[in-house]
Amino acid sequence: MFNSNKMRNALVAAMATLTLSSPVLANEQPIKVGMMLPFSGVYGALGDATRNGLKMALREQAAQLHGRKLEFIEIDTEARPERAPEIASSLLNNSEADFIIGPVHSGVAMGMLKVLRGKGTVMIVPNAGAGPVTGPLCSPNVFRTSFSSWQPSYPMGKVALDKGYKKVVTMSWNYGMGKESLDAFEESFTAGGGEVVKKILVPFPKTEFQAYLSEIASINPDAVFVFFAGGGAVKFVKDYDALGLKGKIPLLGSGFLTEGTLEAQGPAAEGVMTTLHYADTLDNELNKAFRTSYKAEFGKASDIYAVQGYDTGLMIASAVNQLGGDISDQQALIKALGETTVKSPRGDFTFSAAHNPVQNIYLRTVENGENKVIEVAAPALADPARGCKL
Numbered sequence: 559m560f561n562s563n564k565m566r567n568a569l570v571a572a573m574a575t576l577t578l579s580s581p582v583l584a585n586e587q588p589i590k591v592g593m594m595l596p597f598s599g600v601y602g603a604l605g606d607a608t609r610n611g612l613k614m615a616l617r618e619q620a621a622q623l624h625g626r627k628l629e630f631i632e633i634d635t636e637a638r639p640e641r642a643p644e645i646a647s648s649l650l651n652n653s654e655a656d657f658i659i660g661p662v663h664s665g666v667a668m669g670m671l672k673v674l675r676g677k678g679t680v681m682i683v684p685n686a687g688a689g690p691v692t693g694p695l696c697s698p699n700v701f702r703t704s705f706s707s708w709q710p711s712y713p714m715g716k717v718a719l720d721k722g723y724k725k726v727v728t729m730s731w732n733y734g735m736g737k738e739s740l741d742a743f744e745e746s747f748t749a750g751g752g753e754v755v756k757k758i759l760v761p762f763p764k765t766e767f768q769a770y771l772s773e774i775a776s777i778n779p780d781a782v783f784v785f786f787a788g789g790g791a792v793k794f795v796k797d798y799d800a801l802g803l804k805g806k807i808p809l810l811g812s813g814f815l816t817e818g819t820l821e822a823q824g825p826a827a828e829g830v831m832t833t834l835h836y837a838d839t840l841d842n843e844l845n846k847a848f849r850t851s852y853k854a855e856f857g858k859a860s861d862i863y864a865v866q867g868y869d870t871g872l873m874i875a876s877a878v879n880q881l882g883g884d885i886s887d888q889q890a891l892i893k894a895l896g897e898t899t900v901k902s903p904r905g906d907f908t909f910s911a912a913h914n915p916v917q918n919i920y921l922r923t924v925e926n927g928e929n930k931v932i933e934v935a936a937p938a939l940a941d942p943a944r945g946c947k948l
Contacts, residue, residue, distance in 0.1 A: 593658075596635050596637040601663060608864065611864035614868060623879070667683055685863060687707035687709075696945075711738075712745060714832075730760070731763065771801045811830065844901065844902065905917065918937050920935060
Protein backbone atom coordinates (compact mmCIF):
# COMPACT_ATOMS: atom_id res chain seq x y z
CA MET A 559 0.00 0.00 0.00
CA PHE A 560 1.14 3.54 -0.46
CA ASN A 561 0.35 6.96 0.93
CA SER A 562 -2.85 8.49 -0.43
CA ASN A 563 -1.47 12.01 -0.18
CA LYS A 564 1.51 10.92 -2.22
CA MET A 565 -0.88 9.44 -4.77
CA ARG A 566 -2.89 12.66 -4.91
CA ASN A 567 0.22 14.76 -5.34
CA ALA A 568 1.51 12.43 -8.03
CA LEU A 569 -1.75 12.73 -9.91
CA VAL A 570 -1.67 16.50 -9.77
CA ALA A 571 1.95 16.57 -10.89
CA ALA A 572 1.41 14.09 -13.70
CA MET A 573 -1.82 15.47 -15.07
CA ALA A 574 -1.47 17.19 -18.41
CA THR A 575 -4.09 18.57 -20.73
CA LEU A 576 -3.50 18.54 -24.46
CA THR A 577 -5.80 20.69 -26.57
CA LEU A 578 -6.27 19.39 -30.09
CA SER A 579 -8.00 21.73 -32.46
CA SER A 580 -10.83 20.67 -34.72
CA PRO A 581 -13.65 22.70 -36.25
CA VAL A 582 -16.44 20.89 -34.42
CA LEU A 583 -16.70 20.96 -30.61
CA ALA A 584 -18.57 17.79 -29.75
CA ASN A 585 -18.31 17.94 -25.99
CA GLU A 586 -16.97 20.42 -23.45
CA GLN A 587 -15.61 17.69 -21.17
CA PRO A 588 -12.10 16.36 -21.91
CA ILE A 589 -11.51 12.73 -22.78
CA LYS A 590 -9.58 11.40 -19.82
CA VAL A 591 -6.75 8.99 -20.60
CA GLY A 592 -5.17 7.31 -17.60
CA MET A 593 -1.78 5.68 -18.05
CA MET A 594 -0.57 2.87 -15.81
CA LEU A 595 2.95 2.38 -17.12
CA PRO A 596 6.43 1.98 -15.63
CA PHE A 597 8.24 5.31 -15.88
CA SER A 598 11.13 4.29 -13.60
CA GLY A 599 13.11 1.16 -12.86
CA VAL A 600 14.09 -1.65 -15.20
CA TYR A 601 11.05 -1.18 -17.47
CA GLY A 602 11.10 2.63 -17.40
CA ALA A 603 12.28 2.98 -21.00
CA LEU A 604 9.45 0.72 -22.18
CA GLY A 605 6.82 2.82 -20.42
CA ASP A 606 8.32 6.02 -21.80
CA ALA A 607 8.32 4.69 -25.38
CA THR A 608 4.70 3.55 -25.02
CA ARG A 609 3.64 6.98 -23.74
CA ASN A 610 5.55 8.74 -26.52
CA GLY A 611 3.92 6.63 -29.22
CA LEU A 612 0.43 7.09 -27.76
CA LYS A 613 0.67 10.88 -27.56
CA MET A 614 2.28 11.13 -30.98
CA ALA A 615 -0.61 9.26 -32.61
CA LEU A 616 -3.24 11.38 -30.87
CA ARG A 617 -1.52 14.57 -31.98
CA GLU A 618 -1.34 13.33 -35.57
CA GLN A 619 -5.01 12.28 -35.51
CA ALA A 620 -6.30 15.49 -33.89
CA ALA A 621 -8.94 16.04 -36.58
CA GLN A 622 -10.58 12.70 -35.70
CA LEU A 623 -11.30 13.84 -32.15
CA HIS A 624 -14.02 16.29 -33.19
CA GLY A 625 -12.75 19.09 -31.00
CA ARG A 626 -12.42 17.03 -27.84
CA LYS A 627 -9.58 17.89 -25.49
CA LEU A 628 -7.46 15.16 -23.96
CA GLU A 629 -6.47 14.98 -20.32
CA PHE A 630 -3.65 12.59 -19.47
CA ILE A 631 -3.29 11.21 -15.96
CA GLU A 632 0.04 9.37 -15.72
CA ILE A 633 1.00 7.10 -12.81
CA ASP A 634 4.24 5.14 -12.49
CA THR A 635 3.44 1.50 -11.72
CA GLU A 636 7.14 0.76 -11.14
CA ALA A 637 6.20 -2.63 -12.66
CA ARG A 638 4.98 -3.67 -9.19
CA PRO A 639 1.88 -5.91 -9.32
CA GLU A 640 0.95 -5.12 -5.70
CA ARG A 641 0.39 -1.48 -6.64
CA ALA A 642 -1.92 -2.22 -9.56
CA PRO A 643 -5.33 -2.55 -7.82
CA GLU A 644 -5.09 0.72 -5.89
CA ILE A 645 -3.77 2.71 -8.85
CA ALA A 646 -6.46 1.27 -11.14
CA SER A 647 -9.14 2.05 -8.55
CA SER A 648 -7.93 5.65 -8.29
CA LEU A 649 -8.01 6.15 -12.06
CA LEU A 650 -11.46 4.57 -12.28
CA ASN A 651 -13.19 6.15 -9.27
CA ASN A 652 -11.31 9.38 -8.53
CA SER A 653 -10.11 10.46 -11.97
CA GLU A 654 -13.06 8.85 -13.79
CA ALA A 655 -10.81 8.01 -16.74
CA ASP A 656 -12.53 7.10 -20.01
CA PHE A 657 -9.56 4.99 -21.06
CA ILE A 658 -6.95 3.33 -18.85
CA ILE A 659 -3.82 2.36 -20.77
CA GLY A 660 -1.43 -0.21 -19.38
CA PRO A 661 0.59 -2.02 -18.39
CA VAL A 662 3.95 -3.40 -19.56
CA HIS A 663 4.25 -6.11 -16.88
CA SER A 664 1.82 -9.07 -17.00
CA GLY A 665 1.58 -9.23 -13.20
CA VAL A 666 0.40 -5.61 -13.18
CA ALA A 667 -2.15 -6.49 -15.89
CA MET A 668 -3.67 -9.17 -13.67
CA GLY A 669 -3.94 -6.68 -10.81
CA MET A 670 -5.61 -4.14 -13.08
CA LEU A 671 -8.15 -6.69 -14.26
CA LYS A 672 -9.29 -7.34 -10.70
CA VAL A 673 -10.51 -3.74 -10.55
CA LEU A 674 -11.36 -2.78 -14.15
CA ARG A 675 -12.94 -5.89 -15.64
CA GLY A 676 -16.56 -5.10 -16.56
CA LYS A 677 -16.40 -1.54 -15.23
CA GLY A 678 -17.29 1.84 -16.75
CA THR A 679 -13.96 2.49 -18.44
CA VAL A 680 -12.04 0.95 -21.32
CA MET A 681 -8.80 -0.82 -20.45
CA ILE A 682 -6.31 -1.09 -23.34
CA VAL A 683 -3.21 -3.23 -22.84
CA PRO A 684 -0.29 -1.93 -24.95
CA ASN A 685 2.20 -4.63 -24.03
CA ALA A 686 1.60 -7.26 -21.32
CA GLY A 687 1.15 -10.68 -22.92
CA ALA A 688 -0.59 -12.61 -20.11
CA GLY A 689 -2.93 -15.10 -21.75
CA PRO A 690 -5.86 -14.72 -19.32
CA VAL A 691 -6.34 -11.03 -20.27
CA THR A 692 -8.03 -12.03 -23.53
CA GLY A 693 -8.64 -15.63 -22.46
CA PRO A 694 -10.54 -16.77 -19.35
CA LEU A 695 -10.66 -13.22 -17.92
CA CYS A 696 -11.71 -11.51 -21.14
CA SER A 697 -14.25 -8.71 -20.82
CA PRO A 698 -16.12 -6.43 -23.25
CA ASN A 699 -14.28 -3.37 -21.90
CA VAL A 700 -10.78 -4.89 -22.16
CA PHE A 701 -8.67 -4.71 -25.35
CA ARG A 702 -5.08 -5.36 -26.37
CA THR A 703 -3.06 -3.47 -28.95
CA SER A 704 -0.03 -5.70 -28.46
CA PHE A 705 0.03 -9.50 -28.41
CA SER A 706 -0.86 -12.51 -26.34
CA SER A 707 2.07 -14.59 -25.15
CA TRP A 708 0.82 -17.34 -27.48
CA GLN A 709 0.98 -15.29 -30.68
CA PRO A 710 4.71 -14.65 -31.24
CA SER A 711 5.81 -18.17 -30.27
CA TYR A 712 3.22 -20.43 -31.91
CA PRO A 713 4.38 -19.84 -35.52
CA MET A 714 7.97 -20.81 -34.72
CA GLY A 715 6.92 -24.45 -34.28
CA LYS A 716 6.07 -24.73 -37.97
CA VAL A 717 9.19 -22.77 -38.94
CA ALA A 718 11.31 -25.30 -37.02
CA LEU A 719 9.56 -28.24 -38.69
CA ASP A 720 9.98 -26.69 -42.14
CA LYS A 721 13.71 -26.44 -41.47
CA GLY A 722 13.84 -30.14 -40.66
CA TYR A 723 14.29 -29.83 -36.91
CA LYS A 724 12.74 -32.83 -35.18
CA LYS A 725 14.13 -32.73 -31.64
CA VAL A 726 14.24 -29.42 -29.78
CA VAL A 727 15.13 -28.25 -26.27
CA THR A 728 13.02 -25.35 -24.92
CA MET A 729 14.10 -22.98 -22.16
CA SER A 730 12.78 -19.94 -20.32
CA TRP A 731 12.43 -18.29 -16.96
CA ASN A 732 9.89 -20.05 -14.76
CA TYR A 733 7.13 -17.44 -14.87
CA GLY A 734 3.88 -16.83 -16.74
CA MET A 735 5.08 -15.24 -19.98
CA GLY A 736 7.95 -17.68 -20.32
CA LYS A 737 5.90 -20.80 -19.69
CA GLU A 738 3.07 -19.63 -21.97
CA SER A 739 5.60 -18.93 -24.74
CA LEU A 740 7.18 -22.38 -24.48
CA ASP A 741 3.75 -24.03 -24.45
CA ALA A 742 2.73 -22.15 -27.62
CA PHE A 743 5.84 -23.27 -29.48
CA GLU A 744 5.39 -26.84 -28.27
CA GLU A 745 1.74 -26.85 -29.38
CA SER A 746 2.55 -26.22 -33.03
CA PHE A 747 5.84 -28.12 -33.06
CA THR A 748 4.47 -31.38 -31.64
CA ALA A 749 1.31 -31.14 -33.76
CA GLY A 750 3.56 -31.46 -36.80
CA GLY A 751 5.50 -34.42 -35.43
CA GLY A 752 8.31 -32.65 -33.57
CA GLU A 753 9.50 -33.63 -30.10
CA VAL A 754 10.50 -31.39 -27.21
CA VAL A 755 13.20 -33.57 -25.68
CA LYS A 756 13.79 -31.29 -22.68
CA LYS A 757 12.01 -28.29 -21.20
CA ILE A 758 14.22 -26.18 -18.95
CA LEU A 759 12.66 -23.63 -16.59
CA VAL A 760 15.10 -21.27 -14.88
CA PRO A 761 14.19 -19.47 -11.62
CA PHE A 762 13.35 -15.84 -12.40
CA PRO A 763 15.38 -13.60 -12.68
CA LYS A 764 18.43 -15.90 -12.62
CA THR A 765 20.92 -15.28 -15.43
CA GLU A 766 23.54 -17.91 -14.62
CA PHE A 767 22.99 -20.09 -17.68
CA GLN A 768 26.25 -22.04 -18.05
CA ALA A 769 25.09 -25.26 -16.36
CA TYR A 770 21.91 -25.35 -18.46
CA LEU A 771 23.86 -24.72 -21.65
CA SER A 772 26.26 -27.53 -20.81
CA GLU A 773 23.27 -29.84 -20.47
CA ILE A 774 21.94 -28.67 -23.84
CA ALA A 775 25.34 -29.38 -25.41
CA SER A 776 25.25 -32.94 -24.03
CA ILE A 777 21.71 -33.50 -25.41
CA ASN A 778 22.74 -32.06 -28.82
CA PRO A 779 19.21 -31.32 -30.12
CA ASP A 780 18.44 -30.16 -33.64
CA ALA A 781 17.65 -26.66 -32.29
CA VAL A 782 16.89 -24.69 -29.12
CA PHE A 783 13.82 -22.47 -28.62
CA VAL A 784 13.80 -19.91 -25.80
CA PHE A 785 11.93 -17.02 -24.26
CA PHE A 786 14.12 -14.41 -22.61
CA ALA A 787 13.91 -10.62 -22.73
CA GLY A 788 15.90 -7.59 -21.68
CA GLY A 789 19.11 -8.17 -19.73
CA GLY A 790 18.42 -11.90 -19.48
CA ALA A 791 18.22 -12.13 -23.27
CA VAL A 792 21.54 -10.32 -23.62
CA LYS A 793 23.24 -12.66 -21.16
CA PHE A 794 21.73 -15.82 -22.66
CA VAL A 795 22.72 -15.05 -26.26
CA LYS A 796 26.25 -14.09 -25.26
CA ASP A 797 26.64 -17.20 -23.10
CA TYR A 798 25.26 -19.39 -25.90
CA ASP A 799 28.00 -18.07 -28.15
CA ALA A 800 30.75 -18.19 -25.52
CA LEU A 801 30.09 -21.85 -24.73
CA GLY A 802 30.45 -22.75 -28.40
CA LEU A 803 26.81 -23.60 -29.19
CA LYS A 804 26.37 -20.91 -31.84
CA GLY A 805 26.93 -22.42 -35.26
CA LYS A 806 26.39 -25.93 -33.92
CA ILE A 807 22.81 -25.85 -32.60
CA PRO A 808 20.47 -23.26 -34.20
CA LEU A 809 18.96 -20.80 -31.70
CA LEU A 810 15.29 -19.85 -32.12
CA GLY A 811 13.18 -17.60 -29.96
CA SER A 812 10.17 -15.47 -29.32
CA GLY A 813 11.01 -12.10 -30.85
CA PHE A 814 11.76 -10.45 -27.52
CA LEU A 815 15.04 -12.38 -27.45
CA THR A 816 16.50 -9.89 -29.95
CA GLU A 817 14.17 -6.92 -29.46
CA GLY A 818 15.94 -3.91 -27.94
CA THR A 819 18.92 -6.11 -27.10
CA LEU A 820 20.94 -6.35 -30.31
CA GLU A 821 23.44 -3.61 -29.56
CA ALA A 822 24.37 -5.24 -26.25
CA GLN A 823 24.40 -8.75 -27.74
CA GLY A 824 26.73 -7.72 -30.54
CA PRO A 825 28.09 -10.40 -32.91
CA ALA A 826 26.79 -13.18 -30.65
CA ALA A 827 23.26 -12.52 -31.95
CA GLU A 828 24.10 -12.91 -35.63
CA GLY A 829 21.95 -15.63 -37.20
CA VAL A 830 19.46 -15.93 -34.33
CA MET A 831 15.93 -16.47 -35.70
CA THR A 832 12.82 -15.13 -33.98
CA THR A 833 9.14 -14.56 -34.63
CA LEU A 834 7.31 -11.36 -33.66
CA HIS A 835 4.53 -9.02 -34.78
CA TYR A 836 6.95 -6.24 -35.73
CA ALA A 837 10.48 -5.54 -36.93
CA ASP A 838 12.23 -2.19 -37.23
CA THR A 839 13.14 -3.12 -40.81
CA LEU A 840 9.58 -3.74 -42.04
CA ASP A 841 9.51 -2.34 -45.55
CA ASN A 842 6.30 -0.34 -45.75
CA GLU A 843 5.63 3.38 -46.08
CA LEU A 844 3.79 3.72 -42.76
CA ASN A 845 6.68 2.19 -40.85
CA LYS A 846 9.24 4.38 -42.59
CA ALA A 847 7.19 7.52 -41.90
CA PHE A 848 6.56 6.53 -38.30
CA ARG A 849 10.23 5.86 -37.57
CA THR A 850 11.30 9.12 -39.20
CA SER A 851 8.72 11.18 -37.27
CA TYR A 852 9.46 9.47 -33.97
CA LYS A 853 13.21 10.04 -34.31
CA ALA A 854 12.64 13.71 -35.20
CA GLU A 855 10.28 14.30 -32.26
CA PHE A 856 12.02 12.35 -29.50
CA GLY A 857 15.64 12.29 -30.64
CA LYS A 858 15.95 8.51 -30.50
CA ALA A 859 14.93 5.48 -32.50
CA SER A 860 11.47 4.00 -32.06
CA ASP A 861 10.93 0.40 -31.02
CA ILE A 862 8.14 -2.12 -30.67
CA TYR A 863 6.90 -0.47 -27.47
CA ALA A 864 6.58 2.89 -29.22
CA VAL A 865 4.68 1.19 -32.04
CA GLN A 866 2.26 -0.47 -29.63
CA GLY A 867 1.62 2.86 -27.89
CA TYR A 868 1.18 4.54 -31.26
CA ASP A 869 -1.36 1.93 -32.32
CA THR A 870 -3.26 2.46 -29.07
CA GLY A 871 -3.58 6.15 -29.96
CA LEU A 872 -4.69 5.30 -33.51
CA MET A 873 -7.33 2.95 -32.13
CA ILE A 874 -8.73 5.53 -29.71
CA ALA A 875 -8.83 8.27 -32.36
CA SER A 876 -10.59 6.00 -34.84
CA ALA A 877 -13.32 5.04 -32.36
CA VAL A 878 -13.85 8.65 -31.24
CA ASN A 879 -14.17 9.64 -34.89
CA GLN A 880 -16.70 6.87 -35.60
CA LEU A 881 -18.85 8.26 -32.76
CA GLY A 882 -18.55 11.89 -33.82
CA GLY A 883 -16.65 12.75 -30.64
CA ASP A 884 -19.35 11.50 -28.24
CA ILE A 885 -18.08 8.52 -26.23
CA SER A 886 -20.67 8.74 -23.45
CA ASP A 887 -22.35 5.47 -24.52
CA GLN A 888 -19.88 2.79 -23.40
CA GLN A 889 -21.52 0.03 -25.42
CA ALA A 890 -21.28 2.12 -28.57
CA LEU A 891 -17.65 2.90 -27.77
CA ILE A 892 -16.79 -0.76 -27.23
CA LYS A 893 -18.47 -1.65 -30.54
CA ALA A 894 -16.54 1.07 -32.36
CA LEU A 895 -13.24 -0.06 -30.86
CA GLY A 896 -13.91 -3.68 -31.73
CA GLU A 897 -14.68 -2.79 -35.36
CA THR A 898 -11.55 -0.69 -35.82
CA THR A 899 -8.91 -1.60 -38.39
CA VAL A 900 -5.65 -0.14 -37.12
CA LYS A 901 -3.44 1.16 -39.93
CA SER A 902 -0.23 0.33 -38.13
CA PRO A 903 3.49 0.50 -38.93
CA ARG A 904 3.48 -3.25 -38.22
CA GLY A 905 0.82 -3.78 -40.92
CA ASP A 906 -2.95 -3.39 -40.70
CA PHE A 907 -4.65 -5.39 -37.97
CA THR A 908 -8.18 -5.93 -36.69
CA PHE A 909 -9.56 -7.34 -33.43
CA SER A 910 -10.86 -10.78 -32.60
CA ALA A 911 -14.06 -11.39 -30.66
CA ALA A 912 -11.88 -11.57 -27.53
CA HIS A 913 -10.42 -8.11 -28.38
CA ASN A 914 -6.94 -9.38 -29.18
CA PRO A 915 -5.15 -8.15 -32.36
CA VAL A 916 -5.49 -10.33 -35.43
CA GLN A 917 -2.07 -9.61 -36.90
CA ASN A 918 0.85 -10.81 -38.97
CA ILE A 919 3.71 -12.57 -37.21
CA TYR A 920 7.04 -12.11 -38.97
CA LEU A 921 10.01 -14.47 -39.19
CA ARG A 922 13.20 -12.48 -38.57
CA THR A 923 16.90 -13.24 -38.53
CA VAL A 924 19.68 -11.12 -37.08
CA GLU A 925 21.85 -9.82 -39.89
CA ASN A 926 24.48 -7.10 -39.46
CA GLY A 927 23.00 -6.13 -36.11
CA GLU A 928 19.39 -5.81 -37.32
CA ASN A 929 16.31 -8.00 -37.21
CA LYS A 930 15.80 -8.62 -40.93
CA VAL A 931 12.36 -9.82 -42.02
CA ILE A 932 12.54 -13.10 -43.93
CA GLU A 933 8.82 -13.68 -44.45
CA VAL A 934 5.39 -13.57 -42.87
CA ALA A 935 5.45 -16.67 -40.68
CA ALA A 936 1.72 -16.48 -39.91
CA PRO A 937 -0.59 -13.97 -41.67
CA ALA A 938 -3.51 -12.51 -39.71
CA LEU A 939 -2.93 -14.79 -36.74
CA ALA A 940 -5.67 -14.74 -34.10
CA ASP A 941 -5.05 -15.92 -30.56
CA PRO A 942 -7.37 -18.89 -29.76
CA ALA A 943 -8.60 -17.05 -26.63
CA ARG A 944 -9.26 -20.32 -24.83
CA GLY A 945 -11.74 -19.86 -22.01
CA CYS A 946 -13.09 -16.51 -23.24
CA LYS A 947 -16.90 -16.35 -23.06
CA LEU A 948 -17.50 -13.16 -25.06
